[in-house]
Amino acid sequence: MLDAVRFSIFQWPLEACAAFFLLAGLLYPLTQWGTLPERVPSHFNFRGEPDRWAGRWIFGWFTVLEVFLYGMFSYQGHSLDYLLGAAQTLSAFTLLILWTKVVLTGLFAYLNWTIVRVARAQAAKANIPVMMLFSALLVVPVILLRVK
Template identity: 30%
Template sequence: MKKQPAMKIPKSLFAQFLDWLTILVFAAVVIFLITQFSALPDRVPGHYDGKGDVDRWGSKMELWILPLIGVLLWIPMTVLEKYPHLFNYMNLREDNIEAQYRNGQLMLNVLKNESVLLFSYLTFQGIRVATGGTEGLGIFFMPIFLVVIIGSMIIFLIRMLKL
């Protein structure tokens, strides 16, 4: 297997915007969790089924797991974004290396931000369900989430094949 050339690709303005938007939303949700924590009941949603209904209740400390997972995803994916030459490409050629690296870098950025926004939303909804503001995620949560994540991957895969 031939080693791909390393190339420093600056982060696009769109990727920077997504990062800042996600950081702001994530911070707002963490602040909301901190401010609401003492008012939360001892039992909060621990898991949801495919229809968005709560199918397991747990300790309110479990609400911290989702932001923790978000941070544990964010950090390594942000570092990996800086090294697009480490990604696996289907049609990397001399004439499209930079374009493929930019596409791969943006794909990782979009998936990273979608994932962290998902965990932020789940944390927010967990607080709302625990306090009686809603009953679950709703039946459309899972299909929308899957369309967004899989749709993003398909879009970037098509872009990669066209380059």
């Protein structure tokens, strides 16, 4: 059985990363709002090219989705319990939940940044290798935990 105590050293850094990505993903579009065109990309095809466009309101939906996912992963991973000192150990399952929260909030931050850049014509498309990296990062803890 995996030792739950040894995972607790990852709790604070991962929670801090998730909170940073959440704030970055939410605040960046707001700071750029005045320079955005009325239409922004809302979907990218498998080559990273924008194939659907929407109004700037799409950032509102992204915000709702990102905050919902962050909240659900925080609830399921008992983040508040740990931060308040009620939970003393971090199980392998909780580590997986926390890692997933970090990767998904990072992905949303990257998507918001990409949407802004493509909308302003600073980039022609989304960077597919970065998207593949986020996908690969989702399975890293599963592989590491299975190797043990």
